[in-house]
Amino acid sequence: MSFEQGVYYALGAVGLFVFLSVMVLALTWIERKGLARIQMRMGPMRVGFHGTLQPIADAMKLVVKEDILPSWADRRIYWLAPLAVFIPALMLWATIPLARDAVLANLELGLFYIVAFSVLSVMGLVMAGWGSANKYAILGGLRAAGQLVSYEIPFIMALLGVAMLVQSLNLIEIVDHQARWAHILIQPLGLFIFLTAGLAELGRTPFDIHHAESEVVGGPFVEYSGAHWAVFFLAEYINTFTIAALTVLLFLGGWQWPGMPFDGFLNSALSVVWFLVKIYVVIALIIWIRGTYPRLRIDQLMAFGWKLLVPLSFVNIVITGVVLFYGWPLWTLTLMSLILLAGTFYLIATYRGTAMERMTVSVHPARIARPEPAVALQQEAGTSTDG
Amino acid sequence: MAQPQKPQRRREPEIPVAPVALDKKGDALLALLPEVFEAFDVEFGAAVDEVVVTAKPQDVPAICRLAKEDPRLDLTYLRCLSVVDYEERLEVSYHLFSLDKRHKMVLKASVPPDEPFVPSIVSIWRGADWFEREGHDLFGVVFQGHPNLAPLLLYEGFEGFPGRRSFPFHEYNEY
């Protein structure tokens, strides 16, 4: 690697880190405000104009907080776990393009790289659970491991569906392929699977049981405080941003802006802005889901993943393959996808465990027993209160 | 908060007693009970609107089971199980109710405070479990046959029975 390349990569890494930090800060603010508005509240209002400086205040507070180490905890694993979750989250961004020429390293095996690195954070969660020496943490960590590993399969299969369509794993080529038709129009089923599996990968409602407050009180993160917890927090938000970015790249056309009149630098800058707008639309959807839905229990979550999403993702690949092999026009794929998607929703709505088969509560008019007028017995009948 | 005891003003030397006011169902039940419980040595009476059956402590489980299973009585629901301290005796009250027939009865048994043994009725109503534990905890009544008479409301190592009138409650200082 020459000196210029080295400088380029170093500056790019720093720039990426700064960009991600700013995005994460903005994301925390948006999440708090969004959830608040769904819940008829205002959200942060005091720190800065409408709370815009709140994330900075939060960051400062977390850094200054005391770092508590439980006495029985395994020190090395306890300290390493946040890093094991944070570093893969950052590494993913090495290959995610923000515009055609705004990417750190556009790898030919971009999607493969992303999939490989996203699995590493599972280990970090298990380390966090174990290293905390707390039964709730262990429970949460193991639940997290099971959940994350299970949902990797539909996640990867949905990615594979797109890769088959584009015949490449290169992210920029995937976006270029959507110049006419975004992949959401061709593979709506793929988008559903990717978004659902992505939510489960993130550990967000409705799949956040492993760190649910009302149950395992934070799960693997229960014993972390201060800067270490901040690192976990940061990693989760970077992952959210990543999943949203991937959704946009793979299915919503990335930075494609058909008919953009500009060229050169302005083209790139506006492409980045448009890309970010799309990402934030997806994030708004994720926040909306968080504010509305209850969470699934761990066994229901696993059943949903293995019994519904995995077969569905395989079917997605099969129909994509069939359409590509026989050279059918792409709208046949759209049609089959939509039919399968409608079928899935129908199944969910009528499945015995989640459906309201019949109303089990009925209202009966009260049969009033009118009280008889009190008749005072003679005192000789005796009261036995004196025993 | 506790009030210092004021000397009673001598207005009426006699304390009025609440008049008994049984309704039709109470009358019918009072007429029926001697027949149902003829095997037991019990006394019948009434208190305001309740039919009261006073029995010996050893007979309590048998009477309760009969009350629950006899189709004429059908007293399937145990409303409450309470202990009252009357200085020279502890009185355990079992308040029963019939959900279908909608009549009610109170079964009482008195035990001396130094030997407060009453057979437990947990085998008849599982819902008597914690009521008996509380009676034991606060009053010292020992319910024989109860599977687990551990303290329920008071902390481990609490000495004394705070429910009893003799317990120095209002003068009690923990420090």
Next chain:
Amino acid sequence: MQVQRQPTQQADTIDLMVNMGPQHPSTHGVFRVVLWIDGERIVRAEPHIGYLHRGSEKLCEGELYSQVITLFDRLDYVSNLNCELAFCLAVEKLMALEIPDRASYIRVILCELNRIASHMLFYGVYGLDTGAMTPILYGFRERERIQALFETVTGARMMHNYIRVGGLRHDLPEDFVPKMAELMDHLKRGVEECDDLLSNNEMFIARTKGIGPISGEDAIEFGVTGPALRAAGVLEDVRISEPYSIYDRFEFGIPVGTYGDCWDRYYVRIEEMRQSMSIIEQAMEQMEPGPTVSALRRITRPPKGETYMRTESPRGDFGVFLVSDGSDKPYRVKVRAPSFANLQALQHLFRNAYVADAVVILGSIDIILGEVDR
């Protein structure tokens, strides 16, 4: 954690003991359940109560009857007026006292409003237990409206000390009728909105249907009452089996479930809110101006005797066993708290449940530790 060096065939598995300790976001108060779990299934559950024991029953023995009412406020601190009503009705039964009609109507209206407020709290907290973080704010919005009305009537949002032996503390304020009409409007829409948000949600149904069922016979045997008993299919409500106050003048419905699972217990409470609103409307129509307190001595001195008074609190059968020796202080007050009895069935409800269901089942019984521990 020690690693047992044993060949796998002889390895002894022990159940993991997890402490849902007194400090836990979902135990609805200071309450401790020790769970023995095998993987994800609960093998045994041991509830420990007494963290909030204040000796209320004993305190009552040293206070005048009008002072005891403040103690009863703090038993079921979410539905205070219902507890006050139970005590006052017990004393009035002992004294064979006639309560003026208007006082009874106001009592019923306020107690039913308190029932709605209590169920709204249950709704909000239950949504939070299952993971939905929005219902609690919707529920509390309705509860705030009711509490604002309470403040104009009784002077306090929660510990009202308003229902007295012989009637009420004072009459309603001048602007009560229009405020009540407005409140009814809001509540109707609020209850429908709350119902819409959670009841038919697939994930909520998956979390609550078939979880923690109890049969009618078991419920009666455990002494479970209130919405939990009605959800199990038993048509039993103290307001109809032993009508007290003026409940026999109203036409209302009793919601009854089928399986006695968590969803039934939840939905019975939603329906009860609607029925309460119907009772309030009927009471507002029937109420006429008049005195609100019967002529009484300043210090209540009931005759010697004892009574047992049952009322239907939002949690179930709230009973007061009052023993009077003729003086101005009660001789013995025993409070039969519905949550105390309902909690005995916890081990039975947990019998085939997962750890994640523990919170959902506990939430569906709707306990208030103030009345469990007294």
